[in-house]
Amino acid sequence: MTAYLTTAEQAAWNALSADVRADIAVETETRDFQDSAELVNIRLSLVRFSSPDLAAAFKSDGYQAAEKILMNMGSADMQAMPETDLAELFYVIGPRGMHTLIGMMLAQVEDADDAKFVAFLSMARAELLDSFLVAA
Amino acid sequence: MPPEKSADRRPNLPSQAVEKKIVNAASSLPTLQAKAKTEVEMVAARRQLAEELSRDPEVAKYFPNPDALSDHLLKVSAMTRAHESWLSKGVRKVKETAAALPGMIWRNKGKIILTAAILAGGYYLYQFLNWDDIQRALHTATGKLFGDASAIGAGAPSVSAPGVVPDLITPGSGGAPAIVPGGGASGVY
Numbered sequence: 043m044t045a046y047l048t049t050a051e052q053a054a055w056n057a058l059s060a061d062v063r064a065d066i067a068v069e070t071e072t073r074d075f076q077d078s079a080e081l082v083n084i085r086l087s088l089v090r091f092s093s094p095d096l097a098a099a100f101k102s103d104g105y106q107a108a109e110k111i112l113m114n115m116g117s118a119d120m121q122a123m124p125e126t127d128l129a130e131l132f133y134v135i136g137p138r139g140m141h142t143l144i145g146m147m148l149a150q151v152e153d154a155d156d157a158k159f160v161a162f163l164s165m166a167r168a169e170l171l172d173s174f175l176v177a178a
Numbered sequence: 179m180p181p182e183k184s185a186d187r188r189p190n191l192p193s194q195a196v197e198k199k200i201v202n203a204a205s206s207l208p209t210l211q212a213k214a215k216t217e218v219e220m221v222a223a224r225r226q227l228a229e230e231l232s233r234d235p236e237v238a239k240y241f242p243n244p245d246a247l248s249d250h251l252l253k254v255s256a257m258t259r260a261h262e263s264w265l266s267k268g269v270r271k272v273k274e275t276a277a278a279l280p281g282m283i284w285r286n287k288g289k290i291i292l293t294a295a296i297l298a299g300g301y302y303l304y305q306f307l308n309w310d311d312i313q314r315a316l317h318t319a320t321g322k323l324f325g326d327a328s329a330i331g332a333g334a335p336s337v338s339a340p341g342v343v344p345d346l347i348t349p350g351s352g353g354a355p356a357i358v359p360g361g362g363a364s365g366v367y
Binding site: 162 | 192
């Protein structure tokens with residue numbers, strides 16, 4: 043498994059214990075994407091969720107649906123979420139949102155599973171950057 | 179009930195209904211531009227589409243100036259291409275890697291992706307200009323999640339009070355979301 047981390051993220055990564063980081067290679071991520079509220083708005087109008095709850099949550103009057111989803115997440119099985127919906131969630135977040143998410147999760151790594159999840163998020167960010175930067 | 183919206187509600191961001199109209203219209207842009215022989219003709223084709231679109235009163239409410247709408251159409255095209263690229267290529271590797279992650283990771287942490295998307299979308303979704311408003315809007319709901327530290331790992335921040343929901347948009351912490359044009363800067367990359 044490979045983690046694609048910025049220089050700043052690598053400093054936090056390297057501060058983790060060696061056993062936590064074991065078996066995860068690191069490559070440097072140098073790219074960035076300048077996001078904006080305008081672009082997020084466009085993305086929200088492009089996504090198509092198969093889950094009716096998710097579709098409702100991302101409508102402009104979807105506060106109640108978003109709240110319901112968040113309330114129900116304690117027992118939610120994200121593995122059961124359709125892959126297409128997961129893909130749309132990543133698209134809404136975008137590379138810049140992923141950057142913040144990775145930073146937050148990096149600060150909370152305690153074990154190897156935590157580290158693997160950070161690596162997974164960083165890989166998703168790298169793929170998002172590929173798509174966003176080619177299209178820009 | 180959601181909290182009251184900011185008095186300084188962000189102006190001129192299209193409603194989703196209007197944005198969808200623009201997105202639908204923009205789908206014809208590649209065909210129009212393919213007929214253009216020069217860069218000038220491409221710009222003219224886009225400008226013409228913008229002029230036609232801005233005759234719609236609902237669209238004109240957000241884009242009274244066709245030049246601004248023409249610029250917006252460019253961004254719609256870029257986001258559409260990014261979406262197509264992501265769904266056709268980028269997401270494949272993500273799916274493979276996600277499938278290889280132990281189920282325990284998904285049970286404990288997968289939901290953070292959903293939360294992040296709702297928060298990221300929420301910035302626009304609820305039309306709040308102030309990031310604190312978003313936090314207030316979601317802190318009750320996310321508190322149910324983050325109150326259980328295992329949801330995002332031990333030491334997860336409590337969201338029992340506004341202002342402590344992790345900022346999922348701004349790299350670094352504090353300040354206006356970088357997602358706001360001219361807002362907080364990354365300083366990380």
